[in-house]
Amino acid sequence: KAGVTQTPRYLIKTRGQQVTLSCSPISGHRSVSWYQQTPGQGLQFLFEYFSETQRNKGNFPGRFSGRQFSNSRSEMNVSTLELGDSALYLCASREAGFQETQYFGPGTRLLVL
Amino acid sequence: DQQVKQNSPSLSVQEGRISILNCDYTNSMFDYFLWYKKYPAEGPTFLISISSIKDKNEDGRFTVFLNKSAKHLSLHIVPSQPGDSAVYFCAASADKLIFGTGTRLQVFP
Numbered sequence: 001k002a003g004v005t006q007t008p009r010y011l012i013k014t015r016g017q018q019v020t021l022s023c024s025p026i027s028g029h030r031s032v033s034w035y036q037q038t039p040g041q042g043l044q045f046l047f048e049y050f051s052e053t054q055r056n057k058g059n060f061p062g063r064f065s066g067r068q069f070s071n072s073r074s075e076m077n078v079s080t081l082e083l084g085d086s087a088l089y090l091c092a093s094r095e096a097g098f099q100e101t102q103y104f105g106p107g108t109r110l111l112v113l
Numbered sequence: 114d115q116q117v118k119q120n121s122p123s124l125s126v127q128e129g130r131i132s133i134l135n136c137d138y139t140n141s142m143f144d145y146f147l148w149y150k151k152y153p154a155e156g157p158t159f160l161i162s163i164s165s166i167k168d169k170n171e172d173g174r175f176t177v178f179l180n181k182s183a184k185h186l187s188l189h190i191v192p193s194q195p196g197d198s199a200v201y202f203c204a205a206s207a208d209k210l211i212f213g214t215g216t217r218l219q220v221f222p
Contacts, residue, residue, distance in 0.1 A: 004156070033210070043157070043202065043212040056209045090156050098208055099145045099164065104156030 001027050004093050004105035012111045018079040021108045025072050025093030031055070032074040033102060034066060037088040049074050050096065078110075086112045116140045117205050119213035126220050132190040134216050136203035139184065143205035148177060148188045151200045151215070160201075161188070193220045 005024045013019050025032050033056075034046040045058040049068035068074045072093075078085055088109050092102035118137045126132045134148075144165040149157035163170040163177045163186070170177050176189045190197055200215045 035210075035212075042214040043204075045209050045211065048209060058209070088154070092156075092210075098206060101147065101159050101162055102210060103159060104149075106156045107154070109154065 004091055004103055006089075006091050006105040006108050008108060009106065010109045010111075012113065013081050014113050015081055015083060017081050018077065019081060019110060021076045021078075021089055021091075021110075023074045023076070023091030023093075023105060025074070025091075026103055028095065029093035029103075030072055030096050031094045031100075031102075032068055032072065033092045033094075034074070034076050035090040035092065036060075037090060037107070038086075043090065046076070081112045083112050086110060115214075116143075117203060117211045117213040119201075119203060119216050121216050122214070123217040123219070126193045126218065128195055128220055128222050129192045132188075132193045132197065132218055132220065134188045134190075134201050134203075134218065136186045136188075136213050137184060138186075138205050138211075140205070140207065140211075141184070142207045143211075145206040146177070146179060146186050147204045147206070147210070148175075149202045149204060149212075150197075151202060157202060190218075193218075195220050195222065 031050045033048040035043045048056040052068045066076045088107045090107045092104045094100040094102045147162040148160040151157040179186045203213045204210045
C-alpha cells in the first residue's frame with residue numbers, strides 16, 4: 001500500500017495570508033490527524049478527523065481548521081498567518097480505533113515571512 | 114503541562130552497545146504507548162508500541178518496557194547501529210496522541 005502523502009512539501013507565505021495543506025491517508029484508513037512540529041514545542045496535536053467529522057481537537061486557535069472528504073483525504077487551513085506558524089505540519093492516518101498505530105506522512109514545511 | 118516527558122535531550126552510544134531511551138508520563142488514562150523515529154525534514158516512522166495491559170513488547174532489536182506504577186516506559190535497542198542515529202519520540206494515547214519532546218540518539222563507531 002502507498003503511504004501517507006502530503007502536498008505541497010514546501011511552502012512560503014507572508015504574514016496575513018492563508019494556506020491550505022493536503023493529506024491523503026493510507027488506503028482503507030478512515031482517521032486523519034494533523035500535528036505541528038516546531039523546534040521548541042515538539043509535535044503538537046492539532047485535530048483528528050474520522051469519517052468526515054472532527055473527532056478531537058488540540059489547543060490551537062480558531063485560525064487553524066480542517067476538514068475531511070468522503071474519500072478520507074483531509075485538508076488543513078491556516079488563516080491570517082503569523083510568523084510563529086512557521087513549522088513542519090505532519091499528517092498521520094490510522095484505520096479507526098484509538099489504539100491503532102498512526103502512520104505519518106513526510107510533512108509540509110511552511111515558512112511564514 | 115507536559116504529559117509526556119523525555120528528560121534526556123540527547124544520548125550517545127557506541128555501535129554494538131545497548132541504547133536505552135526513557136520516557137515518563139503523568140496521565141494514568143493513557144492506554145497505548147508508541148515509539149517513533151524521526152530524521153530531519155521527514156515524518157516520524159513508527160517503531161514499536163505497547164498496550165497498557167502489557168509490560169514488555171519485543172520486535173527484533175527493539176524492546177519497549179512499560180512500568181505502569183512508575184508511569185515510565187523505555188526503549189531498548191540492542192545492538193545499536195549507526196543507522197539508528199535519529200531523534201526518538203515516545204507518544205502516549207488515550208483519545209489522541211501526546212508526544213514527548215524527543216531524544217537525539219547518536220550511535221558512533
